[in-house]
Amino acid sequence: MxxxxxxxxxxxxxxxxxxxxxxxxxxxxxxxxxxxxxxxxxxxxxxxxxxxxxxxxxxxxxxxxxxxxxxxxxxxxxxxxxxxxxxxxxxxxxxxxxxxxxxxxxxxxxxxxxxxxxxxxxxxxxxxxxxxxxxxxxxxxxxxxxxxxxxxxxxxxxxxxxxxxxxxxxxxxxxxxxxxxxxxxxxxxxxxxxxxxxxxxxxxxxxxxxxxxxxxxxxxxxxxxxxxxxxGDTRMETRIGTGYDVHHFTDGDAVWLGGVEIPHNKRLMGHSDADVALHALTDALLGAIGEGDIGIHFPPSDPQWKGARSTVFLRHAGDLVAQRGGRIVNVDVTIVCEAPKIAPHAAAMQGVIGEALGLSTNRIAIKATTNEKLGFIGREEGIVAMASASVEVPRVD
Known part of the structure; x- marks a missing residue:
């Protein structure tokens, strides 16, 4: 101009x-x-x-x-x-x-x-x-x-x-x-x-x-x-939370991972959509602000969460951070499985997570690895996900 x-x-x-x-x-x-x-x-x-x-x-x-x-x-x-x-x-x-x-x-x-x-x-x-x-x-x-x-x-x-x-x-x-x-x-x-x-x-x-x-x-x-x-004293402090989740396979034709439905010859067993990636990430956010785990907020014994999309759980965790006057700095998710392939869907997962949490995709990492054919992951009996989240919240003295 x-x-x-x-x-x-x-x-x-x-x-x-x-x-x-x-x-x-x-x-x-x-x-x-x-x-x-x-x-x-x-x-x-x-x-x-x-x-x-x-x-x-x-x-x-x-x-x-x-x-x-x-x-x-x-x-x-x-x-x-x-x-x-x-x-x-x-x-x-x-x-x-x-x-x-x-x-x-x-x-x-x-x-x-x-x-x-x-x-x-x-x-x-x-x-x-x-x-x-x-x-x-x-x-x-x-x-x-x-x-x-x-x-x-x-x-x-x-x-x-x-x-x-x-x-x-x-x-x-x-x-x-x-x-x-x-x-x-x-x-x-x-x-x-x-x-x-x-x-x-x-x-x-x-x-x-x-x-x-x-x-x-x-x-x-x-x-x-x-x-x-x-x-320059905003009285903010950085908190780190981690999450871990595992679900085993059962008969089916697709799995939900990172909020994305991926065609597969099996599905993950769970009360909700069994999205291990979003469950681990939800736990990481809850842990960063000392709010327990996903089971406390969305107990599997409650029928209203039967088949629920895990983006509901993730948004709830993001809302709790905002209610504390905080902000999410970045999140990092690692998915461990032999199959399906995660890389082709990583960008879509970033988009879903970014929309749910109000984050730009450069603050969202999606990584995947195999278990080198070892253990129950190697035998393709299930999928594990691990996540970490960094948040800034007002400091409480």
């Missing part, structure tokens, strides 16, 4: 009441983290980027003195702030109108309450606009999402594999998003973010990988996390 002018709208017109404790009247964007106001950190994250042409803060009309007290300045790319509207959508439109005379090629729209946006993420959003009309950073959703009509009763479960949490900056071609915002202002609807306006206007919006430190400071507890990010 040839060099284009890039403007940034920093949306800072909210009152920031949710982030304050009782009696605290300082809006969150003006509160200090690591000795510097959140808004100042956010503005400087963009002013420091050589490919950014202008940065325009949009502030609340009552916050002029607070903004002036930040002492921002010294860079001609930082424009004088403009006043926002009564809603975030109105504030963004005010910023776009103020930028219109400059005729920027691209515009990034950033929440003031995200002060830790990495330079690489900014560059990634800008780069993606070379081929797309809109770009936004996202993170895959790891929690199970329930749907409720009244906030009390569950009526359904969303497919989290299709869900992604949006971050900012959200980037667009200036003329297109300005036009979309002008049209959106004329309808009786409040959009949740600028990407939704772009989608509504028919623009093509692509996703780029977000960053877990690119947090939005919304609630009081977020300030403690922000301080940990600044200090």
């Amino acid at each position: 040839s060099q284009k002018s890039v403007a940034v709208v920093v949306v800072a017109a909210g009152r920031g009441e949710r982030a304050g404790s009782a009696g605290d009247t300082v809006p969150k964007q003006y509160r200090s983290v690591g000795g510097q106001a959140i808004l100042a950190r956010t503005v400087e994250a963009f002013v420091s980027q050589p490919n950014v042409s202008w940065v325009l803060p949009v502030i609340h009309p009552e916050h002029e003195q607070r903004y002036a007290a930040l002492g921002l300045g010294g860079d001609e790319r930082l424009l004088a702030p403009v006043h926002g509207g009564s809603t975030r959508q109105g504030s963004v439109l005010a910023g776009l109108k103020a930028l219109a005379p400059l005729k920027p090629d691209l515009v990034l729209i950033q929440d003031a309450a995200r002060p830790f946006v990495p330079a690489a993420l900014i560059e990634s959003v800008i780069y993606s606009l070379g081929a797309a009309q809109g770009a936004l950073p996202t993170l895959p959703v790891t929690d199970t999402i329930k749907r409720s009509l009244d906030g009390a009763e569950v009526v359904g479960t969303e497919d989290r594999r299709l869900l992604h949490a949006a971050q900012t900056p959200q980037g667009f071609r200036f003329g297109q998003i300005f036009s979309a915002h002008m049209r959106a202002a004329s309808v009786r609807r409040e959009f949740t973010d600028d990407a939704e306006i772009a989608e509504w206007a028919g623009l093509r919006v692509v996703m780029v990988p977000g960053h877990r430190d690119n947090i939005k400071i919304t609630h009081p507890d977020d300030f403690a996390r922000a301080e940990r990010i600044i200090s």
